[in-house]
Amino acid sequence: xxxITQSPRYKITETGRQVTLMCHQTWSHSxxxxxxxxxxxxxxxxxxxxxxxxxxxxxxxxxYVVSRSKTENFPxxxxxxTRSQTSVYFCASSEGSRGYTFGSGTRLTVV
Amino acid sequence: xxxxxxxxxxxxxxGDSSVINCTYTDSSSTYLYWYKQEPGAGLQLLTxxxxxxxxxxxxxxxxxxNKKDKHLSLRIADTQTGDSAIYFxxxxxxxxGNKLVFGAGTILRVKS
Numbered sequence: 001x002x003x004i005t006q007s008p009r010y011k012i013t014e015t016g017r018q019v020t021l022m023c024h025q026t027w028s029h030s031x032x033x034x035x036x037x038x039x040x041x042x043x044x045x046x047x048x049x050x051x052x053x054x055x056x057x058x059x060x061x062x063x064y065v066v067s068r069s070k071t072e073n074f075p076x077x078x079x080x081x082t083r084s085q086t087s088v089y090f091c092a093s094s095e096g097s098r099g100y101t102f103g104s105g106t107r108l109t110v111v
Numbered sequence: 112x113x114x115x116x117x118x119x120x121x122x123x124x125x126g127d128s129s130v131i132n133c134t135y136t137d138s139s140s141t142y143l144y145w146y147k148q149e150p151g152a153g154l155q156l157l158t159x160x161x162x163x164x165x166x167x168x169x170x171x172x173x174x175x176x177n178k179k180d181k182h183l184s185l186r187i188a189d190t191q192t193g194d195s196a197i198y199f200x201x202x203x204x205x206x207x208g209n210k211l212v213f214g215a216g217t218i219l220r221v222k223s
Contacts, residue, residue, distance in 0.1 A: 030209075031209045033210075041215075042199075042213055042214065042215035042216055043154075043199070043213045045210070048210065050208075050209070090153055090154070092154075094209055097141070097142050097159075097161075097203075098156070098159070099142070099144045099146075099156045099159050099201070099211070100154070100156070100211060101156070102146075102153035102154040102155070103153050104152060104153045105151075105152070105153050
């Protein structure tokens with residue numbers, strides 16, 4: 001299916017575990033983004049990527065790692081999950097001026 | 112830094128018009144966007160306006176841009192219960208390249 005796909009849709013993990021959230025887009029958009037959405041904070045940018053092998057920090061990068069070996073994939077890894085990382089995570093892609101296309105989100109709970 | 116402000120909540124009756132307001136800070140912003148988020152879903156692009164335009168209409172949606180006051184509004188005509196959602200305004204400052212700055216969102220509740 002064409003579009004941007006996030007997996008898993010829901011994830012529960014324990015404090016201290018490593019967890020990876022996947023994001024895949026089928027358009028070959030150059031830009032990809034990871035946001036977290038929390039009540040009272042709106043959307044906060046974690047990391048973004050302008051192209052394969054080019055990534056940069058956003059507003060709240062601590063505790064997260066990204067990679068982009070292929071244009072279509074942009075996984076986000078929580079190296080050692082903490083309760084403060086409980087959130088809804090959105091991946092987005094973009095090309096040109098048309099704004100972002102968002103995935104459906106991953107709801108992550110750290111217990 | 113950049114900041115986009117929106118009112119938190121708006122409640123309207125079905126059939127009325129809704130107007131959601133937004134103020135942004137960067138006069139260099141080339142594009143401004145409106146996104147809609149329904150419960151449990153991602154953000155969906157509703158419409159966008161180029162900074163050299165004052166108004167854009169798309170079916171029930173009208174976007175007004177006042178560059179002097181850095182004010183953007185989204186008017187939804189004949190609001191329906193299916194319009195209940197969170198609406199996000201976003202700006203694209205020139206120096207940010209392809210990054211957008213989002214507001215915190217306005218919750219629109221439509222009463223039948």
